[in-house]
Every structure is written in structure tokens, then in C-alpha cells.
Amino acid sequence: MKAAFFDGPGRVVVREVSIPACPEGGLLTRVRLCAICGSDLRTLVYGPSDGSRIYGHESVLEVVEVGKGVRGFGVGDRVMLCPVTCGRCEMCRSSAHHLCLRKEQVRTSTQGGFAELVLIGAEALSGDFVIKIPDRLDDAGATVIEPLACVLNGNEKISTGPGKTVAIIGAGTVGNLHLQVAKLRGARAVIMVDLLAQRLAANTLFGPDVLVDASSSDPVGRVSEATGGGASVVIVACVSGKAQAQALQMAARQGEVLFFAALPGNSPGVPLNTNLIHYKELKVMGARSASRRHFDLALDLVMQGRVSVAPLITHILPLAEIAQGFELMRSGAAMRVALKP
Numbered sequence: 295m296k297a298a299f300f301d302g303p304g305r306v307v308v309r310e311v312s313i314p315a316c317p318e319g320g321l322l323t324r325v326r327l328c329a330i331c332g333s334d335l336r337t338l339v340y341g342p343s344d345g346s347r348i349y350g351h352e353s354v355l356e357v358v359e360v361g362k363g364v365r366g367f368g369v370g371d372r373v374m375l376c377p378v379t380c381g382r383c384e385m386c387r388s389s390a391h392h393l394c395l396r397k398e399q400v401r402t403s404t405q406g407g408f409a410e411l412v413l414i415g416a417e418a419l420s421g422d423f424v425i426k427i428p429d430r431l432d433d434a435g436a437t438v439i440e441p442l443a444c445v446l447n448g449n450e451k452i453s454t455g456p457g458k459t460v461a462i463i464g465a466g467t468v469g470n471l472h473l474q475v476a477k478l479r480g481a482r483a484v485i486m487v488d489l490l491a492q493r494l495a496a497n498t499l500f501g502p503d504v505l506v507d508a509s510s511s512d513p514v515g516r517v518s519e520a521t522g523g524g525a526s527v528v529i530v531a532c533v534s535g536k537a538q539a540q541a542l543q544m545a546a547r548q549g550e551v552l553f554f555a556a557l558p559g560n561s562p563g564v565p566l567n568t569n570l571i572h573y574k575e576l577k578v579m580g581a582r583s584a585s586r587r588h589f590d591l592a593l594d595l596v597m598q599g600r601v602s603v604a605p606l607i608t609h610i611l612p613l614a615e616i617a618q619g620f621e622l623m624r625s626g627a628a629m630r631v632a633l634k635p
């Protein structure tokens with residue numbers, strides 16, 4: 295089968311690899327579609343890249359073979375996979391599955407969706423990490439469930455409800471989903487900040503109150519002006535240390551700051567003015583990934599039509615054109631790219 299590999303900084307290549315065998319208690323699936331996540335782009339550009347690993351976790355899969363002993367799944371079912379975790383560690387036992395202490399070990403039995411086939415191991419089924427996709431949800435829309443689940447995890451940590459002003463730095467898929475969720479929760483005003491005018495414009499139909507082009511204006515000043523002194527909540531949804539530092543400046547007194555996107559793995563981190571945290575009494579938090587329950591909530595919101603996913607997918611390309619897909623994401627020409635093997 296064909297699969298894509300990160301072959302050094304910024305280089306992605308498609309290679310032929312052997313077809314995985316369907317495991318006992320597991321499933322063999324065909325990739326119908328797999329979207330490129332901002333974290334895939336960050337890993338491709340900055341590393342650290344494991345040249346033997348197949349990335350891609352926003353996939354829609356179709357069962358082509360059912361392993362011995364599997365019940366409840368059949369050939370032709372469309373499914374998606376949540377992060378597979380051990381279910382037994384301290385984090386899993388306290389419902390924070392996405393922070394599982396043994397996640398790396400558990401993950402080895404499956405591979406990513408930038409490929410023709412994906413093997414789902416027995417532990418993914420026994421742990422209830424495989425979700426059937428409802429017929430009414432098309433493949434493109436289904437790829438948005440994973441990022442939405444992550445956004446819902448992040449939103450549990452902050453207060454974006456009535457009376458709150460929310461500034462979101464980064465207007466890609468994740469920034470857009472934060473916008474939609476903040477609106478749904480009743481935020482008074484949502485301000486979107488990005489360096490790419492095209493990206494900002496793509497968000498207009500989702501009702502942001504203010505768009506700030508940080509390439510031509512001072513984002514801190516603009517957010518302060520739009521909110522009367524600072525935003526109640528600032529969400530950093532882009533890979534930028536500068537944005538993290540600006541988020542502390544943009545926040546109102548007693549405001550909340552959520553670092554939603556990671557910096558590159560080899561980044562030494564950024565200097566932050568911690569006096570801002572002290573004098574403004576800020577709460578600074580992080581959020582990553584999502585648990586099964588966030589996936590279920592995400593599916594509910596999309597199926598009820600409360601979060602809109604269809605307009606987000608702007609490009610569907612063949613897997614062979616994955617390098618072009620990454621370039622469209624990097625330049626901001628695409629809001630969201632999905633690959634079809």
C-alpha cells in the first residue's frame with residue numbers, strides 16, 4: 295500500500311509499504327479521507343520527525359476486514375479512532391484519558407491515516423476507542439470531529455460564556471472551532487487575530503465580531519480597543535511563541551489565557567512577562583488532545599447542527615499530492631486540506 299512519511303524537515307514523501315495484516319480482535323480499515331492537522335504541519339516543518347511513523351489522526355476509515363472474535367463491527371462500517379489509552383493509569387482512572395501515562399506504548403499497534411490502510415488493534419476495540427460515524431455525516435465533516443473534540447477539552451478549562459470577551463490568536467480550523475464554541479456558549483464578543491488576511495476572511499461567515507490582521511496592525515492594541523482594556527479569555531491557537539507572549543498582554547485583569555497549540559518539540563520555550571500574570575491575576579492554562587467523551591460531545595454538536603463543519607474543508611487532494619496539501623496549509627491558501635488515498 296502507499297503511505298506518506300516525513301523525510302526530514304519540510305519533506306514529505308509517499309512510499310510503498312507492505313499491507314498490514316488484520317489482527318485478531320482488531321480491524322483492518324481503508325482510509326476514506328484524512329485531514330491535515332496543524333500539529334502535523336508543525337511536526338513536518340520543525341520535527342522531531344520519526345521517519346518510520348505514518349502520521350495523520352483526523353481520519354475517516356472504512357472497515358475492510360474484521361478480526362477473529364470482533365463483535366459489533368462489520369465490513370463497510372465507517373469509523374473514526376480516538377486516542378487509544380491504557381485505561382488503567384492514574385490519568386485514565388480520573389477521566390483524563392488524553393493524558394494517559396502509557397499512551398505512547400499503547401499507540402504502537404495502529405498507524406496514521408496518511409496511508410491507504412490503517413490497522414486498528416484489539417486494545418482500541420476493547421477500550422471503546424472506535425466510534426461509528428453516523429450515516430448523515432459525510433466524510434469531510436467527520437474529519438472535523440477530532441479537532442472539535444480537542445477544542446471542547448480546551449473549553450472545559452476556560453469561561454467563554456455570557457458577558458465574556460474572547461480573543462483567539464490563529465484563525466485556522468482550530469481557531470474557527472473555538473470561535474463557534476465561544477459563540478455557542480454565549481460569549482459577548484469574539485475577536486479573531488491572524489497574520490494571514492485570507493484566513494481571517496474565511497472566518498467571516500461564522501460571525502466573529504472583530505477581525506484583526508496582525509501583519510498590518512498591533513494586535514495587542516486592537517484587542518484592547520475592541521474589549522475596553524483586555525479580553526476576558528485569550529486562546530492561542532497557532533504555533534507561535536510571540537503569540538503566547540502577546541496573549542498575556544491582551545488579557546484583561548483576572549483574565550484567562552489558554553495555550554492550545556504547542557510550540558515545536560525542540561523549541562527552548564519563550565520568555566514570558568510573568569509580572570503580567572501576577573499583577574493582572576491571570577489564570578494561564580494549557581490543553582491538548584481529547585478523550586472519548588469529548589469525541590461524543592463533538593459528534594452531538596455537529597449532528598445537531600450547532601457547530602458547522604462543511605465550510606471548513608476547502609481542499610480535497612489525492613494522497614500523492616500530500617506535499618502540495620501541506621504547502622496550501624502553510625501558506626494559508628487553504629483553511630483545511632484532506633487527503634484521499
Ligand SMILES: [Zn+2]
Pocket residue numbers: 331332333351352440441
Ligand atoms: Zn488534530
Ligand SMILES: [Zn+2]
Pocket residue numbers: 379380381382383384385386393394395396397
Ligand atoms: Zn492510561
